[in-house]
Amino acid sequence: MIAGSFGVRGEVRLKSYCAEPSAIADYGPLETEDGRRRFDVTLTRPVKDGYAARMTGIATKEEADALRGTRLFAPRDRLPALEDDEYYFSDLIGLPVFDSGGVEIGKVKAVLENPGADLLELRLPGTSETALLPFTRAIVPTVDLAAGRIVADPPEGLLPDRG
Structure with missing residues (x-):
């Protein structure tokens, strides 16, 4: 910039x-x-x-x-190739995020750099609300760019109740 x-x-x-x-x-x-x-x-x-x-x-x-x-x-x-578990943030924007049961929990609106762990800002389904999801291997075990999806396993209470 x-x-x-x-x-x-x-x-x-x-x-x-x-x-x-x-x-x-x-x-x-x-x-x-x-x-x-x-x-x-x-x-x-x-x-x-x-x-x-x-x-x-x-x-x-x-x-x-x-x-x-x-x-x-x-x-x-012109950008360098990345290792298997590295991603360009722009590739993640717009991807749907599913829980381990296959239920969509949101779409990636932004990736925020944070000293402790990067965060995925998710736009929650059916609402204009957003929620932050730590972008760690424990919480986001699968990023499948080829399939265009992310699988997350957020701890109970991290995201608003979807029920």
Whole structure:
């Protein structure tokens, strides 16, 4: 994400959400969320909470400031392969979550990073309510991307009563 300008010569402050933050420059060119703009990115130096970076087509502080808040994405085919039990959070969004008995308990609305354990925010069926489910192997033993489903075994009382 572009956090704003850095200096007066068109550099941006870039916050990276990659597992290895400096890898953000390896996946370029990066695209805006709508895919309308693409930028080659060159990291120039580390700064607080990210990197100063040069981006193609951005030459002034004003152009850099205009991009504040812009989220950048790498095309999927440039991302590294993951281990068997690792997932890109974007792959989980929208997947239905079933309990061990096959009853749908929700759909993944978001994945929230948390120091103790990541959390799945579930939109509960038939309602606009959401609930948080710890994304641990004990509570979420199965993520089947091929079948497009997640199986969870939440402890009693963790989710609102569905009965």
